[in-house]
Amino acid sequence: MEIDENGVLRLKGRIKAAKDVSFTLNRPAVLSGDSSIAKLIMKHYHERFNHGNHNTVMNEIRQKYYITSLRSKLRKIAHECQWCRINRSLPKMPSAEGDLPPERLRHHQPPFTCTGVDYFGPMSVTIGRRHEKRYGALFTCLTTRAVHIELAESLSSDSMILALRRFIARRGTPSDVFGQRHEFRRRKQRTDEHTRGTREDEERSRRPHHNLEVYLPALRTWVAPGSVWCDLSKPRWPLH
Incomplete structure (x- = not known):
């Protein structure tokens, strides 16, 4: 820089x-963007070039x-310009939302008639002098959004079945x-690695003796991660 x-x-x-x-192109004058003269110059060029895009005005x-x-x-300056705010504003259109599935519209029925289950954690617990991991099984009513939490010792199928039995004993079938x-597939793979030699009658005896249907739906709008019961499984407080 230099002073003429x-x-x-x-x-x-x-x-x-x-x-x-030109001399001004070879030696442009340096101005602070916060000065009044610079604001007047920018406003003049903004209006002179018909409120055009920033690249044209900058050039x-x-x-x-x-x-x-x-x-x-x-x-x-473009944000404060009244002409730009009027002519570039767009009407706010409401976002299109799909209809809720019938499982979320079971009125006049007991809570937890249609239930979503998800795990959260792990949480560190102290047993004697050792530390172990525990998980929370979150049962959510798809109609009333009521919540029931059970403690699960691991991610195995046996632990899930025990948590489901305790839930049924308290809330009904x-x-x-x-x-x-994907969560159930992961737990099934971990369980299969440890229970390959288990007999079918032992596995059948561990299942809950209730007539209920368990669905593992594909990832759709209302069952995808981040919706319905998945939102409730996100921790809002420290787990340790």
Whole structure:
């Protein structure tokens, strides 16, 4: 940078040898973006070029001036411009939402008739001198959004069945139970690694003796992670 004979601070570039280039383009005046004169210049160019895009206005301003933080200042001027706010505003259209599934509209029926189950955790517990992991089985009523929590010792199927039995003993037998497909697959794989030699009669004796249907639906809008019971399983407080 340099100061000319009029006391104006100018930006010294490397195009002095270029022909047919104006003095202001070769040595643009340096202005602070927060100064009043810079705001008037930016507003003038913004209106002169018919409230155009920022790149066009920036290119024309830099032919004569070098203004600090030019892009952000132009955005602020365009945001405060009444003409731009009126002509560029868009009507707010309500987002289209799909209908709720029938499992979430079971009125005049007991709570937990249709239930979603998910795990949260792990939580660290102290037993004697050792630390072990425990998980929470979150049962959610799809109609009333009521919540029931059971403690699960692990991610195995046996632990899930025991938690389901305790839930049924307290809340009654639900007609439908929904869970995440990938979560149940993961637990099934972990369980199969440890129970390959278990006989079928032993596995049958561990199942809850209730007539209920367990669904592992594909990832749709209302059963995808982040909706219905999955939102309730997100921790809102420290688990340790």
